[in-house]
Amino acid sequence: MNRFGEMLVFVRAVEDGGFSAAARSLTMTPSAVSKLIGRLESRLGVTLFNRASRTVTLTAEGEAFYTSALRAIEAVEDAEASVLGGGATQGTLRVRSMPTFATHQLAPLIPAFRRLHPGLRLDFVLSMEPGNLLDGGIDVAIHVGELADSSLTARRFASTRWIICASPAYLAAKGTPRRPEDLAAHECLNFPSTAPWSIWSLRDAAGETRRLKPAGSVAANTGQMLLAMARSGAGIVRLAEFHxxxxxxxxxxxxxxxxxxxxxxDPIFALYNGRRHLSPRIRVFLDFLEMSFSQQPPAWERSLNERVWKTPHDEQLKECDPGTHAQPA
Incomplete structure (x- = not known):
């Protein structure tokens, strides 16, 4: 591997938080990544990483080299972007999202995005797993909810509320809760207790917000499973309005x-690595999200008391390409 390739591996190890994570992103073995980093350190005559049993952190020399390596990589990317496809956006964009948001809100928008950027390949990774959201070479991660402390840059492009609901059959058989405390007598379908979405926020009679964590006999780590059970009359569920x-x-x-x-x-964010120069492929996707969700309030931001509903993003898709509509789930 040449010197530029070594820099790419080094930058990936920094941004993924370790040699093993970088190896997964680059489809290499951890030992190969470690060997390349070692060779780079030997050639430079400095130690770039402080190595511990489970983590690696940058030394002062590593921080300086990371800044310089980023500039070099970004210069090459800019040079390629200026000539490839007459300035059209090229390459592959890897996007991570929770499955329900990707299926119900992103998927209907993709045809319009592809018509705008035909040279850009999209690679979606659907996951609910916690951890480093950009691990595995992810360029943009869609996150629903408040952010924990993070070194990532966040662009808020929408918001959603969570709705407690059940099927008519379940309510006919078990009755309708009238107070938050009534939920304790019902079968509540929920996310695992470790998930941030497992907490249900409701106001009590005094108007104070109460944070409940119903523990029913069934839990699932995907909203799609919870929705299917609620439809079948298995219990009461709390899911995002867009879902x-x-x-x-x-x-x-x-x-x-x-x-x-x-x-x-809950805010909905697009997260990306703010330490890096914002590449054209990331920028056009972020701009497209912002345009798609801000032209008019998405349907889930309207009151449920209104009985005139529209499919999410009908109007946005009309702007991008007349006659294109999102389809019901």
């Missing part, structure tokens, strides 16, 4: 305790 909008419209699910909703909304 269940069509079920509410069709009457397959009924909102519970709407008057006790806390009023809080």
């Amino acid at each position: 269940i909008i069509h079920d509410l419209r069709a009457g397959r699910l009924v909102e519970i305790l709407p008057e006790r909703h806390s009023g809080a909304e």
Whole structure:
């Protein structure tokens, strides 16, 4: 591998947080990554990483080399972008998202995006797993909810509220909860207790927000599984409005305790590595998200008391390409 290749491996090890993570991103073995980094250090005559049993951190020399290596890589990327395809955006963009948001909100937008940027290949990774959201060579990660402390740069492009609901059949058989404390007597379908989405926020009679974590007999780590169980009458569920909008419209699910909703909304962010120069392929995707979700309030931001519903992003897609519409889930 040449010197530029060594720099690429080094930068990936820094941004992925270790040799093993970099190896997964680059489809190499950890030993091969370690050997390349060692060869680079020998050639430079400095130690770039402080190596511990489980983690690696940059030395002062490593920080300086990382800054210089980024400039060199970005210069090459800019040079290629200036000549490839007459300035058109090229390459592969890897996007990570929670499965439900990708399926119900991103997928209907992809045809319009591809028409705008035909030279850009999209590689989606759907995952609910915690950890480094950009691990594995991810360029942009979609995150729903408040952010923990992070070195990543976040661009907020939408928000959603969470709705507690159940099927008409379940409510007919078990009754409808009238107060937050009534939920304790019901079968509540929830995410695993370690997931941030397992906490249900409701207002009590005094108007104070209460944070509940219902522990039913069934939990699932994907909203799609929880939705399927709720549709079948298995219990009460709390899911993002963008996920269940069509079920509410069709009457397959009924909102519970709407008057006790806390009023809080979860932000939806696009996360990327702000330490790096913003490449054209990342920039055009971020701009497209912002355009798609900000031209008019998405359907899930409207009151559920309104009975005139639109499929999310119908109008945005019309702007991009007349006649293109999102399809119900």
